[in-house]
Amino acid sequence: MEHxxxxxxxxxxxxxxxxxxxxxxxxxxxxxRHTPFHHSSARRKIPRTNLxxxxxEQIAVLLQKQWHLYHVTxxxxxxxxxxxxxxxxxxxxxxxxxxxxxxxxGGIELGNEAKxxxxxxxxxxxxxxxxxxxxxxxxxxxxxxxxxxxxxxxxMCCVDGDFSFLESLPVEFxxxxxxxxxxPDIVTTMVGEWLQKTFDCYISAFPISSENLTWMAAMWANCxxxxxxxxxxLEWSVPPVQLTISLSIHPEDAKALWDSIxxxxxxxxxxxxxxxxxxxxSHFYRHFGVRLAATQLVHVSTxxxxxxxxxxxxxxxxxxxxxVLPFLTELAFHQIQYQPRLCSSID
Amino acid sequence: MxxxxxxxxxxxxxxxxFLMDLRPEDRRGVGLEVSPGWPLPCCSLQGALDQFKAxxxxxxxxxxxxxxxxAAAILKENKSFEVNIHLAKRLPLPAENEHSRPRIDxxxFLMDLRNQHSVETVKASLAYVDVNYFLGKVCFLAxxxxxxxxxxxxxxxxxxxxxxxxxxxxxxxxxxxxxRSAIAQRxxxxxxxxxxxxxxxxxxxxxSLITPSFKTETQRC
Numbered sequence: 001m002e003h004x005x006x007x008x009x010x011x012x013x014x015x016x017x018x019x020x021x022x023x024x025x026x027x028x029x030x031x032x033r034h035t036p037f038h039h040s041s042a043r044r045k046i047p048r049t050n051l052x053x054x055x056x057e058q059i060a061v062l063l064q065k066q067w068h069l070y071h072v073t074x075x076x077x078x079x080x081x082x083x084x085x086x087x088x089x090x091x092x093x094x095x096x097x098x099x100x101x102x103x104x105x106g107g108i109e110l111g112n113e114a115k116x117x118x119x120x121x122x123x124x125x126x127x128x129x130x131x132x133x134x135x136x137x138x139x140x141x142x143x144x145x146x147x148x149x150x151x152x153x154x155x156m157c158c159v160d161g162d163f164s165f166l167e168s169l170p171v172e173f174x175x176x177x178x179x180x181x182x183x184p185d186i187v188t189t190m191v192g193e194w195l196q197k198t199f200d201c202y203i204s205a206f207p208i209s210s211e212n213l214t215w216m217a218a219m220w221a222n223c224x225x226x227x228x229x230x231x232x233x234l235e236w237s238v239p240p241v242q243l244t245i246s247l248s249i250h251p252e253d254a255k256a257l258w259d260s261i262x263x264x265x266x267x268x269x270x271x272x273x274x275x276x277x278x279x280x281x282s283h284f285y286r287h288f289g290v291r292l293a294a295t296q297l298v299h300v301s302t303x304x305x306x307x308x309x310x311x312x313x314x315x316x317x318x319x320x321x322x323x324v325l326p327f328l329t330e331l332a333f334h335q336i337q338y339q340p341r342l343c344s345s346i347d
Numbered sequence: 348m349x350x351x352x353x354x355x356x357x358x359x360x361x362x363x364x365f366l367m368d369l370r371p372e373d374r375r376g377v378g379l380e381v382s383p384g385w386p387l388p389c390c391s392l393q394g395a396l397d398q399f400k401a402x403x404x405x406x407x408x409x410x411x412x413x414x415x416x417x418a419a420a421i422l423k424e425n426k427s428f429e430v431n432i433h434l435a436k437r438l439p440l441p442a443e444n445e446h447s448r449p450r451i452d453x454x455x456f457l458m459d460l461r462n463q464h465s466v467e468t469v470k471a472s473l474a475y476v477d478v479n480y481f482l483g484k485v486c487f488l489a490x491x492x493x494x495x496x497x498x499x500x501x502x503x504x505x506x507x508x509x510x511x512x513x514x515x516x517x518x519x520x521x522x523x524x525x526x527r528s529a530i531a532q533r534x535x536x537x538x539x540x541x542x543x544x545x546x547x548x549x550x551x552x553x554x555s556l557i558t559p560s561f562k563t564e565t566q567r568c
Binding site: 293309 | 412461462463464465467494495496497498499500501
């Protein structure tokens with residue numbers, strides 16, 4: 001009781017004691033963040049660190065699949081040593097949900113065994129938590145024996161997260177803000193419910209704005225390589241007339257256009273991105289007379305990845321994952337810190 | 348014969364010298380009011396001069412059903428005085444109708460967060476607005492801020508634009524009829540002040556009250 005000042009000691013006599021709680025200086029820093037109309041950064045670094053591709057076959061599972069993106073708030077008391085226990089608990093949860101008859105829909109297999117595993121190698125720095133991979137399998141009885149078929153898979157990761165935010169989290173929390181899900185929606189809902197109940201987090205939808213899609217288009221045009229042969233496709237939608245406009249660009253042309261704009265080796269600025277998009281717009285206007293600036297970009301697809309504004313993502317290339325994931329992590333952190341308005345939740 | 352002259356600072360910013368010739372046979376009972384206490388002398392001439400009873404406002408913005416619906420909502424709302432609304436896709440207004448156009452008291456610029464072209468149109472139109480209008484007679488309206496999915500512009504950019512012209516920015520949703528009538532009421536209030544019909548309040552004072560004190564600078568938090 002030595003640290004009590006005389007005033008506090010007086011209060012303590014009355015039965016009230018204000019202990020000097022550990023007010024970390026980071027709490028004051030977060031006040032600064034709640035200004036309205038946050039401005040996202042005008043320049044973004046091109047990631048130079050190549051993610052270790054030691055377990056390329058593990059990462060190969062992530063490719064060529066349509067992933068649905070979700071936000072996850074920091075998980076409470078998630079431990080990497082208890083992955084087996086989580087697998088059992090999730091299996092039991094799915095089995096009880098099936099018994100309750102809540103998710104009976106014709107023809108959809110729900111699976112009954114869950115498996116949690118660690119996806120090592122999907123982190124940029126030492127501060128990022130390791131990624132977690134979840135699979136839900138169904139046992140199908142074939143005549144040779146029991147076969148396991150993957151019904152649903154998902155993974156959570158955090159790549160190059162905001163260091164000051166990660167540091168300010170209390171020790172019990174782990175931040176894996178991105179959840180990728182592939183499989184029937186009902187299973188996604190069930191897994192989401194279990195995660196929310198077990199780790200006291202909140203999972204919400206992750207719509208990607210048109211502006212961020214233009215950033216992605218510029219960033220992915222930047223890392224064109226010879227092994228990539230997919231056309232760059234952009235899709236715009238015009239809601240009042242239910243029209244979708246799509247444009248295919250040869251990757252070499254896109255790279256040539258981008259190279260004529262891009263100067264700095266280390267980072268991409270918003271002026272370069274805007275110039276890239278406005279040159280595409282003016283080209284389109286000159287040839288077709290349609291003003292694309294008045295429409296909304298909804299889909300970007302290149303040889304590296306493809307993204308849709310509803311929060312759907314596909315990864316094509318193992319080598320260039322480090323150009324996609326850090327940007328998504330940054331958007332996820334932006335959502336957690338500056339816009340905690342709750343998007344439509346997963347259930 | 349009495350000759351009385353006065354200079355009136357008309358609400359549309361033009362200083363004008365009136366030479367009023369009051370002859371007993373056509374005396375019209377013109378009175379003069381000076382509002383006390385405001386640095387900007389806000390003289391309003393009351394009388395049978397109808398043109399000072401009607402207010403005009405111009406809504407400038409890109410295409411879309413928004414402009415027409417908003418104009419319809421404003422016309423429905425207002426009850427006690429005559430409002431003329433002029434819809435325009437861009438400024439400058441065509442020069443042919445210059446002489447017959449009623450006076451414009453308030454310019455509302457409509458910008459859609461989903462539509463980059465609307466922001467560019469508004470930026471180009473701002474160059475054609477007379478400087479005196481920026482003393483509280485210009486207002487920015489930002490539409491489409493609710494859905495994240497289709498936004499091409501950030502609200503921050505629009506706020507910067509509004510701050511650089513010292514005018515208020517009102518975020519609005521024009522999808523439903525109730526929201527439209529709420530915004531219409533607000534705009535009519537601003538219009539009344541901008542036209543000088545509210546004694547004691549000038550347009551500049553009102554705009555400084557509406558615009559919040561934070562600016563889009565990072566050191567202010």
